[in-house]
Amino acid sequence: MPTSARPVRSTAPARARRLGRRTAVLAAAGLLVAGCAKAGTAGAASDAGGAKEPVKVGLVYSKTGPLAAYGKQYLAGFKAGLDYATKGTDAVDGHRIEFTEQDDAGDPAKAVSEAKDLIGKGCRILAGSTASGVALQVAPIAAQNKVLFISGPAAADKVTGLNAYTFRSGRQSYQDIRAAAAFLGDAAGKKVTVLAQDSAFGQANVAAVKAVLGAQGASVDAVLAPPSATDLTPFATQAKAARPDLLFVAWAGDTASALWTSLNQQDVFAATKVVTGLDLAASYPLFGAAGEKISFLDHYFGGAAGTDVEKAMTAALAKDGGTPDIFTPDGFTAAQMVVHAVEAGHGSAADTSVLVKALEGWSFDGVKGRLTVRAEDHALLQPMYQVQLTGVGAAARPTVLKTLPADQVAPPVTPIAG
Structure with a gap:
């Protein structure tokens, strides 16, 4: 047997042996720490090809309460819009858009608490607000924490121009x-x-x-x-x-x-x-x-617009057995706005000023046609409809008498407060 293969007794001093053992223990501990770090940052960006950090979005809306039916439409529209705007990936530049739902039940105090909680958990974008009273209370929280807020079906005019961080995805009164x-x-x-x-x-x-x-x-x-x-x-x-x-x-x-x-x-x-x-x-x-x-x-009913985007939304809803309704476009549009803003941040929502700048003045094809986020006050300029209802009971159906262009129904500019 060659000498190099023979088992030999170490002649190193005891101190050296103890140091070797300590080094081995530290090395093992280092492997453990590395393993924990890898497991704890599964969503973080990795040079080794790991998953990229997700973009966290908080949806605070009326899942229950008096406006629950509207909230349900908004959520369905948001999901369809996210799928449409990301071409089925639910991601931007490899960063997955993860949204967390919170039910405010139409209660402004509850909505404020939930908004703060979501911000504390890393959400840099908030959306939803089925009720106007909720939107008017959540908007200041967004401004205080410098996070993007996209109000939903809430129609109160005071939401427009309320602060630099607040936008809307629906129409206003x-x-x-x-x-x-x-x-x-x-x-x-x-x-x-x-x-x-x-x-x-x-x-x-x-x-x-x-x-x-x-x-x-x-x-x-x-x-x-x-x-x-x-x-x-x-x-x-x-x-x-x-x-x-x-x-x-x-x-x-x-x-x-x-x-x-x-x-x-x-x-x-x-x-x-x-x-x-x-x-x-x-x-x-x-x-x-x-x-x-x-x-x-x-504001909208299923089939009112006749646009390609509306057809895409309708097809997406049909996959889950759903149909478009009055506030489905508000959720769809919100998702389009979220994706566009995050694209400007190259898959990140960390710098809110980038998100705001991306949305101000943005014109895009939405469910109702060409929509514009007015830079001066963040109003969402959009067409509206005059409609006739024919038939009685279950046979009642709406038809569009006239489509009013966005400039004809545009609200006056309300300079952004602060």
């Missing part, structure tokens, strides 16, 4: 009113009454009607009902007694059926011209025979 104003014709000397809930959404509509039709010479008053009210007959009676030339109804949530029942019972439709926004598809049968007498303005 002023755009609704501009669409409604076209039904009245010459507003000078006319009386307009707004029937709405005493909420951020309802008050925003009153303010918008006064800003648009009041400026055109109409006198504007309001009948406001508590959001918790279930007996709406007294408010329908007040609206009829006001004897307006036009009754503008701004209503949202589960009590819509009770409202239209009360208006029918009080024969309000025979007493005045009624204009309202067309709500989600499930509400169409609620209008009954009166539906064909109402003048509807519309």
